Amino acid sequence: MRAVILGLAAALGLAAPAGAWTRPGHMVTAAIAYDEIIRLRPDLLTALATILDAHPDRGPFQVAIDRTTGAERARRMFLECARWPDDVRLSGHDHPTWHATLWPVITPDASAETRARLARRGDTPSGEALPALALNYAVLSDPRATPTARAEALCWVLHVTGDIHQPLHTGELFSAAYPTGDAGGGRQFVRDPLGDGPISLHWLWDDSVSRSGLAADADRKGRELETAHPRAAFKTSGPFTPDRFASWAREESYPLAVSTAYGAGVPTASTEAAAPAVPAATWQEIQRQAEARVALAGYRMADVVIAAFDAAGR
Template identity: 30%
Template sequence: MRRAWFLALLTALPAPALAWDGTGHMMVAAVAYDRLTPAARSKADALLRRNPDYASWVANVAPADRARAAFVHAATWPDDIKGRHGYIAASEDPNAPAAMRITGYADRQEHREWHYVDIAFSPDGKRVNPPPKANAQAMIVAMRGVLATADRTADARSYSLVWLLHLVGDIHQPLHAAERVTAEMPDGDRGGNSVHVCTTSCGHNLHAVWDDILGQNLSMDAVLAKAKALPAAPAPAAAKTDPAAWAQESNALARSVVYAPPVQAEGQNFQLDMAYLQRAEAVAQSQVALAGARLALLLNTALR
């Protein structure tokens, strides 16, 4: 049955993606929701009601379950707006101060540069550049501050909340915190998006494999069940509050696990075997559980 599950996963893997699949992000939020204080839950729900998609998140949901459903769905909003009419895909200069402004829902930029902090490394000693200033790590710090500041507008705090639900998940995806620079790709591999791999067929990329390893397009009930089945995050690790440390942990996982054989330093269309994919699933489960625990601590602190 396990082999059949993996074969079904592999045949469904998509073209290049930009974040954990919605399933992974919703699982992070589900783990976090169960660890929130009653006060944080109440404040989060009040802020999420300001999001333009709130009505769709709770449509056909029983009143007692609406707060949880909205919280879990909200974790996908920064991906949901990609390509949506009225939003601007073109990124601003990520090193300009304006790229980090947090105003609220009147901001129609998609801010794709906020989803990752690609800490470059080179296995063969190539020169690497630091990440741009507007990145997932920096925005988590900035938005955590907005959320915790009572005199910021409710709109800006709501906007920060939905982004935090998403970005804490993003920064725990190893390929959102790493970019490999080689002689073949001196400008970097775009977090694995430029590394082509094969599973049951070719035409996939390494980033997309990791994004979707936990499943795709699952129902709310299936997401909640998968979240409850995750191994609990170790308490010492869950207590770490520094996004820079989170990014470094993800970067280390990318180096030691993501780019491990059968992925090589040069070449394309590496054949990913069952052992590699099982390791990837185990790492993804651990990272999602850890992200959920850390997200809960962040929100309990900011919303107390």
């Protein structure tokens, strides 16, 4: 097992980087997941806190917990864990290729050369989110793994599970204007509906659920989404097995990238200076879709954590 994990880990640093739900968005998914763990398996809370206390990068966690103790301290550590992979970008803990798995979205005006290049790629996505999930789930589930290794793996499992529920972490546009791809919306620009400055189409989706980094706001938004999007409303939510990671990305998020993120007629520009406004109805639809995906990601994150801790015997 260790040899397989190390070999896979060595292979994961090769693809182009991509972004993520913003830190507040990841905190909201974690708030939902934590509520679900409390509801389904409160017996795991002590084990979760013990694992997170072994995390090798203490700084961000100390900031997150502040002076809290007990249950609030444990909850804040869990929320920080989900956003930690973004907090450590450009550090020794960073894995920039682990945040996305991008399949091409090809427009009718894409050149023959672009089409031929993508045809040679087949259905292989760019980005390493799916192998990263497999790797980190294996570590988190392994009773022989050290608490430190499991703590870091837990953060990546939470984070990347959230990422693959964001449509623009699974789709990348190829067109006459973007023959080499738009980096999951990162090279298209719009006016920020909430701030009026230019932001990328990718960040429009990333920032659509929450922009507050406060734990209390993440908890509040999480409970709002639990009410608006209860678990029972999702037909796709069911018993977790590790082979479902790919279907969450390819069969759910990617079609939303095609139909909504790229297909809803969002006006964009290739430069920040020319970024157009987002129509109000379009912004409302993006928020609606993103909030549903965040809620579902939170429920599934709980399932993944429960399955991994059970496999490891806590």
